[in-house]
Amino acid sequence: MESRTRRQMLRVAAGGAVGAAIGLPALRFTAARAQPASGVATLPLGDTLHLVTVGGTNVVAQTGPGGVVLVDGASGANSQSLLDAVAALPASGPVHTLFNTHWHPEQTGSNERLTASGATIIAQENTRLWLATDITYPWDGQRFEPLPDAAQPNLTFYDEGELDSGVRYGYLRHSAHTDGDLYVHFPDENVLAVGGAASGAGWPLVDWWTGGWIGGIVGTMELLLDITDAGTRIVPAHGTVLTRADLESQYTMYNTIYERLAGLLNSGRGPDEAVAARPTQEFDAQMGPSEEFVRRAFESLWAYLSPDA
Numbered sequence: 001m002e003s004r005t006r007r008q009m010l011r012v013a014a015g016g017a018v019g020a021a022i023g024l025p026a027l028r029f030t031a032a033r034a035q036p037a038s039g040v041a042t043l044p045l046g047d048t049l050h051l052v053t054v055g056g057t058n059v060v061a062q063t064g065p066g067g068v069v070l071v072d073g074a075s076g077a078n079s080q081s082l083l084d085a086v087a088a089l090p091a092s093g094p095v096h097t098l099f100n101t102h103w104h105p106e107q108t109g110s111n112e113r114l115t116a117s118g119a120t121i122i123a124q125e126n127t128r129l130w131l132a133t134d135i136t137y138p139w140d141g142q143r144f145e146p147l148p149d150a151a152q153p154n155l156t157f158y159d160e161g162e163l164d165s166g167v168r169y170g171y172l173r174h175s176a177h178t179d180g181d182l183y184v185h186f187p188d189e190n191v192l193a194v195g196g197a198a199s200g201a202g203w204p205l206v207d208w209w210t211g212g213w214i215g216g217i218v219g220t221m222e223l224l225l226d227i228t229d230a231g232t233r234i235v236p237a238h239g240t241v242l243t244r245a246d247l248e249s250q251y252t253m254y255n256t257i258y259e260r261l262a263g264l265l266n267s268g269r270g271p272d273e274a275v276a277a278r279p280t281q282e283f284d285a286q287m288g289p290s291e292e293f294v295r296r297a298f299e300s301l302w303a304y305l306s307p308d309a
């Protein structure tokens with residue numbers, strides 16, 4: 001039933017932009033800010049809203065009289081640098097709420113420290129389940145141990161929710177990056193934090209082992225276009241802040257690639273042949289080397305489009 005729902009979504013997602021690859025607007029989301037792995041950069045998004053980039057991972061911080069809301073917590077190695085930078089923001093205070101946009105270590109490395117100081121950690125329920133699971137990636141053997149109980153999200157949700165301050169959050173249900181992706185919307189500044197569901201730094205990791213897939217990227221782009229307007233600033237987990245026009249370009253690009261990969265799968269091809277077919281070729285100059293992205297994106301179709309899925 002679940003895969004049927006996803007297939008129905010895909011038919012909708014795949015219907016829109018056939019042949020639209022010609023005349024693509026310039027893809028400006030490829031120019032990630034260059035900075036050292038341990039560097040910290042802050043950028044104001046409003047009077048009380050800031051982008052703090054630590055070790056290449058974006059964190060959104062909202063200050064207020066009641067304390068600080070963070071969207072993502074950087075890696076464990078960068079947690080102290082992040083919290084020092086947050087403490088130095090104007091009108092800062094203790095962190096009372098932390099969102100985990102998904103389970104990856106670059107988002108959840110401050111969980112233990114912040115639960116110890118009494119913070120609420122909000123995540124979609126699937127993210128909590130992954131954080132309680134021993135995970136080994138099949139493609140490179142990388143292993144992720146479960147977080148200690150004390151570091152787990154302590155407030156999970158399925159669909160959506162709202163803080164007392166009016167900040168809204170919701171589930172990005174199409175599984176672009178993982179099957180626990182969430183967004184957080186700050187209405188006063190019209191800033192939407194989306195974690196790994198979009199990228200401002202070239203090709204994304206398609207983590208199909210924990211639910212992400214290329215069709216989910218297409219579906220998520222559609223959903224994000226529904227909930228943004230021309231003035232919305234979209235903050236991805238990595239790279240530059242995006243506009244709605246950037247999302248439109250990304251939607252067209254990923255839909256084109258999705259259709260090519262699905263065609264290759266349907267004609268019996270494998271990952272090596274998908275890479276050899278260069279399904280991203282007109283985008284590579286701006287997005288960067290694509291072999292790993294193509295391989296993971298193709299493999300991600302197995303879980304969702306294979307006849308026995």
Ligand SMILES: [Zn+2]
Pocket residue numbers: 102104177196237
């Ligand atoms: Zn991630």
